[in-house]
Amino acid sequence: MKGGATLLWLALIGATAFGMFQLKLAVQRSETRLAELDRELRASRQAIEVLEAEWAYLNRPERLAKLAERHLALRPMTPEQVGGLDRLPLVASMGVAR
Amino acid sequence: MTGGRLDRRPLDGEEHLAVDGRVSLDGTAARALHVGRARLVLMGALFALAYVVVGVRLVDVSLFNDGFEPRIAQAADPRSTPFGRRAIVDRNGVLLATNLPTASLHADPTKVPDPRATAAALARVLPGLDRATIAARLASGRRFVWIKRILTPRQQLAVNRLGLPGLAFQQEQRRVYPLGRLTGHVVGFVDIDNSGIAGIEKTFDAALRSATPVSDGPIRLSIDSRVQYLVRDELAAAMREFRAIGAAGLVLDANDGEVLAMVSLPDFDPNASDADPAARFNRATLGTYEMGSTFKVFTTAMALDAGVVTLRDGYDASKPLHVARFIIRDYSPEKRWLSVPEILIYSSNIGAAKMALDVGAVRQRDYLARFGLLRRAAIELPEVAQPLLPSPWREINTMTIGFGHGIAVSPLQLTAGVAAVVNGGIFNPPTLIARESDLDAGGARVISARTSARMRRLMERVVAEGTGRKAAVAGYLIGGKTGTADKPGRGGYQRRAIISSFVAAFPIAAPRYVVFAMLDEPKGTKKTYNFATGGWTAAPLVGRIIARLGPMMGLPPERAPAPAEPGGRVIAAALKGGGGVAF
Numbered sequence: 001m002k003g004g005a006t007l008l009w010l011a012l013i014g015a016t017a018f019g020m021f022q023l024k025l026a027v028q029r030s031e032t033r034l035a036e037l038d039r040e041l042r043a044s045r046q047a048i049e050v051l052e053a054e055w056a057y058l059n060r061p062e063r064l065a066k067l068a069e070r071h072l073a074l075r076p077m078t079p080e081q082v083g084g085l086d087r088l089p090l091v092a093s094m095g096v097a098r
Numbered sequence: 099m100t101g102g103r104l105d106r107r108p109l110d111g112e113e114h115l116a117v118d119g120r121v122s123l124d125g126t127a128a129r130a131l132h133v134g135r136a137r138l139v140l141m142g143a144l145f146a147l148a149y150v151v152v153g154v155r156l157v158d159v160s161l162f163n164d165g166f167e168p169r170i171a172q173a174a175d176p177r178s179t180p181f182g183r184r185a186i187v188d189r190n191g192v193l194l195a196t197n198l199p200t201a202s203l204h205a206d207p208t209k210v211p212d213p214r215a216t217a218a219a220l221a222r223v224l225p226g227l228d229r230a231t232i233a234a235r236l237a238s239g240r241r242f243v244w245i246k247r248i249l250t251p252r253q254q255l256a257v258n259r260l261g262l263p264g265l266a267f268q269q270e271q272r273r274v275y276p277l278g279r280l281t282g283h284v285v286g287f288v289d290i291d292n293s294g295i296a297g298i299e300k301t302f303d304a305a306l307r308s309a310t311p312v313s314d315g316p317i318r319l320s321i322d323s324r325v326q327y328l329v330r331d332e333l334a335a336a337m338r339e340f341r342a343i344g345a346a347g348l349v350l351d352a353n354d355g356e357v358l359a360m361v362s363l364p365d366f367d368p369n370a371s372d373a374d375p376a377a378r379f380n381r382a383t384l385g386t387y388e389m390g391s392t393f394k395v396f397t398t399a400m401a402l403d404a405g406v407v408t409l410r411d412g413y414d415a416s417k418p419l420h421v422a423r424f425i426i427r428d429y430s431p432e433k434r435w436l437s438v439p440e441i442l443i444y445s446s447n448i449g450a451a452k453m454a455l456d457v458g459a460v461r462q463r464d465y466l467a468r469f470g471l472l473r474r475a476a477i478e479l480p481e482v483a484q485p486l487l488p489s490p491w492r493e494i495n496t497m498t499i500g501f502g503h504g505i506a507v508s509p510l511q512l513t514a515g516v517a518a519v520v521n522g523g524i525f526n527p528p529t530l531i532a533r534e535s536d537l538d539a540g541g542a543r544v545i546s547a548r549t550s551a552r553m554r555r556l557m558e559r560v561v562a563e564g565t566g567r568k569a570a571v572a573g574y575l576i577g578g579k580t581g582t583a584d585k586p587g588r589g590g591y592q593r594r595a596i597i598s599s600f601v602a603a604f605p606i607a608a609p610r611y612v613v614f615a616m617l618d619e620p621k622g623t624k625k626t627y628n629f630a631t632g633g634w635t636a637a638p639l640v641g642r643i644i645a646r647l648g649p650m651m652g653l654p655p656e657r658a659p660a661p662a663e664p665g666g667r668v669i670a671a672a673l674k675g676g677g678g679v680a681f
Contacts (some may be wrong), residue, residue: 023494037571040397049196049197050198050199050251052193052196052277053274055193056192056196056276057276058278059192060277060280061277061279061324061328062280062327063326063573065331076646077646077649077650078572078649079571079572079574079645079648079653079654079655080572080573080655081649081651082648082652082654082655083654
């Protein structure tokens, strides 16, 4: 009877130790992954910041104006070119879906 | 003594067998045993207590606390900037200031096997590097030498590709301003340690440094980089045309005081550390100028608001006014009685001086103070000038201030004051920070809404029939006022050096924007018949700015387009204009 109890306790201790180590390893793996993801996140964010700076640099108004002048047949808008829907003539006869 | 039982005293330390068979002790031995037992119990209790403590702590640690491990894994805050200093963006989110990670190349010479070959290889990929200096540095035997500070990513890659031993990179940050000189005066710049030393960078230095995850978004300015660009573009063109030594331009939201554009020319590139100190001078806020006739807007507004005059009253402007040793004349004299509207429309100094005198010095000061003209502008920049006021404020000062002389204010103060005149009479302190809504502007009433409506009509007539005719824009009704002032020089006013300005509000029926442009020492051209006054130089400039600003802001043209010069630039552009693209 006494020997049985001892065996039971020993088995419990063994099981607990095994479980603990498994858990510890799992946590370690998760932690490594977390650190990795954090690093990736930081790197991506840095990359985004750099790309945003480049985007702003490439979108400098004076550069866009020069490029538009060279490649497009567009000009700065004049007041006459701004209007609302209410200024459009009605084309009721054509039955255009609104 | 009889009875057969020897009754003797027990000897010290002698054992007795008690009735129950246990040994009982007396005397010294018994006492010693008691002490020993008591000690045992005490020790046992202490050990038991220690075990209980350990047990409780064990349960506490394993079940209730989880040690140093956080219960919930936290992802890094997505809003936090990876490198410290916060970004600055314009009202539309365009980056005005940000950080770039840069690498600096250094070396450990003790680990460099062949200094000459290494230097030669480095000189090939890093232009501008002197091979001999680097070779000498690498052969120095020290443990740390800089090779080159702040490499471009491409250079870093090239150095990495060489695969040379003993070289290493150090990560550094550099503040960059993608739009360069466009917002140099507003955003300011930082020193080598990334602390702000000018502009918004200085004002908000502490806020920009603290990269706390909570308040970590970029600082959003009220500046619109598109408007900023077009104002700068037109100012630069006008500056070239009239060979001016400087220029300033402002666009304010008329209803909440937001500054949409603030340009001062000449300007500088905040990315370059060696900017010309003269170019760093912000004429829009740090420069104070006698604004001249634009001040007549304030004089007329206060006279009407205080009930000193009505629109039907007028003053005799037939001959120059002699006050003490001064003579007040008109620039283009009408030589007759002028009504109050005519005084503003034809910009009569004599009429304005007389009107100011009727308002009186006390009331004049009071109104000017409420228009924000007597104190430094409460703008979020360190470069703000104190206005120059007369002291003491005599009668002659009251008269000259009536037409904008004898008081020097910054262009920003003037523009914010005019905004208060036209927007219904509410003065909003100008700001460079984007407001969440018009409601938190916190303005204070200066003149009544009725006076403001009258002033709008008067300013509209200045453009329609007065000195500001050249500001007329096809499609929009605008109201404005010209200003021309002699620059004060040594011992009085200079004849040739003038400040020409124009301030306009549009659409004048319900103003959304107040536009100001100023040219410093413009010279007349053949096209302007050698005139360099506000009406000839600054007024058409403001007209061109409005012609580009209106469509950009999606303002539809008004029913009755203001008459423009036939063959003028605006009409010509409209006729040629095909599609539309707004810059």
